[in-house]
Amino acid sequence: MSNQADDNDIDVLIHRRPLSTTVVAESRTGAPEILLATLDGLGFERKGYAIYTWHELPDTMDAAEISRTCRRAESTLLAARYKAVVDDRLIQQPQ
Structure with missing residues (x-):
């Protein structure tokens, strides 16, 4: 298991886990x-x-909630x- 935040020399990376709907920080x-x-x-x-320590958004969030939460997380x-x-795909307004 690789830590992408460490690999990219950043504090936090928020993205969708590959082959999953789970949003992970x-x-x-x-x-x-x-x-x-x-x-x-x-x-x-x-x-x-x-x-390892990581964070996930609850699976009950819809696309609009995910977008709002990720935007707020980024700015905070x-x-x-x-x-x-x-990941830009997470903060784009859902259609």
Whole structure:
């Protein structure tokens, strides 16, 4: 299991998990608790396995909710001076 945030030298990468509908926020290894708590507060659910910690959006969100949440996450994280990247396909307005 590779951590894409570490691989891309960023704090958070928000994207759709390949071959899935799950939206995941990968934070860098050893991310500070304040960053993890920020993602919690934005509506992402914290998950973990062994040394990895990541966040996922609830599966009950529709496309409009996902778009709003990802836009808010991007602006909040950038304002807090984190290196954050959100997949553009997640923040485009749903049709």
